[in-house]
Amino acid sequence: MPRPTPSTALERLRVLDLTRVRAGPTCARIFADFGADVIKIESPPGLDPNENMSGPRHGYDMQNLHRNKRSLTLNLKTESGKAILRRLIADADLLVENFRPDVKERLGLDFETLHQLNPRLILVSISGFGQSGPYRLRAGFDQIAQGMGGMMSVTGLPGQGPVRAGIAVADSAAGLYGAIGALVALQERTVSGKGQWVQTSLLEAQIGMMDFQVARYLVEGKVPPQAGNDHPYATPMGVYATRDGHINLGVGAEGHWRSFCGALGRPELATDPRYDSVEKRFAARPELRVLIEEIMSTQDSAYWLDACEKASVPAGPIYTVDAVFDDPQVQHLGIAQPISHPAIGDIRVVGQPVSLSRTPASIATPTPDAGDHNLEILTELGFDEAAIAGLKAEGAI
The missing domain is CATH 3.30.1540.10 (formyl-coa transferase, domain 3)
Incomplete structure (x- = not known):
């Protein structure tokens, strides 16, 4: 399979991806597919007890979420690991994270600290419930947001009880809203020269995706019921x-x-x-x-x-x-994108559902294994082989 050419749309941007699971990786994936240098920063294998939350490294979810990225392993519990991250931050355009707010502050990744390191940096924070307020420290997951955002109350057959959507609506929407906010902040930076803090949450994203259903309540005071497979107010x-x-x-x-x-x-x-x-x-x-x-x-x-x-x-x-991808229109649109992985062979992943006429998205490289680009990235930062070996010996990478 010939190697695809990376997109050039965002090739001048460097994005630090400190996220996991789905919402944050979805945000960073958009920048990666449009050519930004996205560095996925993760713990060395075996250090994080929750490192497999998106399934096995060579599984479908990880392959779909982290293509086009470079992987750097950093142990942020070590001073050397934190120092390397600070060096990366100094030259980055975006940092995307989905830590709980208290964890972010403990790691020195709060906006005030980052702004001192790099005034042009845009911090994108994706949380379960927001960066402030009574629920700021709660762990957030997609289905919890579906329930709290009202979606499960309008989904399913009338009278059968709440039903979750079959896809991660809140997670995916939060990733998209995070990317939209980041792109707005990047455009504003061309005028002000300053970065800013972009915030979204699964709860806000889910409520936003409810759209006319919540507007029905906010504008007219009507609580929408379950309508099953029928439209809420039109028939047939x-x-x-x-x-x-x-x-x-x-x-x-x-x-x-x-x-x-x-x-x-x-x-x-x-x-x-x-x-x-x-x-x-x-x-x-x-x-x-x-x-x-x-x-x-x-x-x-x-x-x-x-x-x-x-x-x-x-x-x-x-x-x-399976029938979706047999449809001639779906095949014509080309949303199933091929990629060759050195361990699992030729696969297909879901391409970006938006087209640009001159600088389209491109899936050029598969999801890397953890630390695949340690040597490459650390060399770019000025570390020699001996220094890199020392970092590995002390457990910093």
């Missing part, structure tokens, strides 16, 4: 059964409704006084579902998807993950 919009499975329908506007009735072979339903407005269809949703599924049970999913496409009615299949 959701999952509908066919003869051989299920499809998603997105019939929202009146034009869609008229076209959908034609696709069903029941054009008279479009003007039926029971269903001739969004409000009436929503009020009659249970009986309308029975009527629609009686009709759709006469044909397979493929038939109805074709009929909807010809009628310009939004609709789509419901895939298992």
Whole structure:
């Protein structure tokens, strides 16, 4: 497999990645995929009891989260390890961390200390609940944030109890918001010349992702209930059964409704006084579902998807993950990106879901093993072989 060329979009940036699990690595991965020099700083193997929280080093999660990064092992419990980190900080643009606030302060990674070392440094802190407030020292995990942010209360079939999303929504969103904040701070730095502290949390990110559901409460005082596979206020919009499975329908506007009735072979339903407005269809949703599924049970999913496409009615299949990557549009978009790993061979990982016309993201190198770049990075800092051997002997790297 030919080696891909790294992106040049952010090639002048150096990012120190002191994160683990998912939210922080997601943030740093964005910079790595767009060409920044991202140095993943981690404890020497065997030192951190929680080092395998993202699974085995050669497992799917680690391979997807840490590609395009360089790995430097530092024991931050040693003075030598801390000194090396300070030397890196002096020339870095970003430092991304997800320590608890008290741990960050104990390590000397609080913003005030970092700003003295490098006034241009942008600190990106991703926590469970925020850097201040009564929950600042609580450990945060994705599902806890899903529950506290309201998502589990609106997910699942009505009456069945709270349901978590099948993906790490809070973690991934916090990583994205952290990257957005960092990019804003980088742009502002071009004017002020100064770094600043970017903060986000799993809880804030989850609430932000709730969007119209929480706006419904904040603006109108209404607490949204579980709606299952139905849209909260429009119908027929959701999952509908066919003869051989299920499809998603997105019939929202009146034009869609008229076209959908034609696709069903029941054009008279479009003007039926029971269903001739969004409000009436929503009020009659249970009986309308029975009527629609009686009709759709006469044909397979493929038939109805074709009929909807010809009628310009939004609709789509419901895939298992393997079927996602068999879809011709997904293949055309190229979001499954190949990479060659020296130990596990040729694999595919999830590419960046955003395209740039001149400087696109690129996955050029696989996830390194811990400390793969110790010699390279320490040599760049001016250490010779004897000094590096000494650092290793004292357990600093």
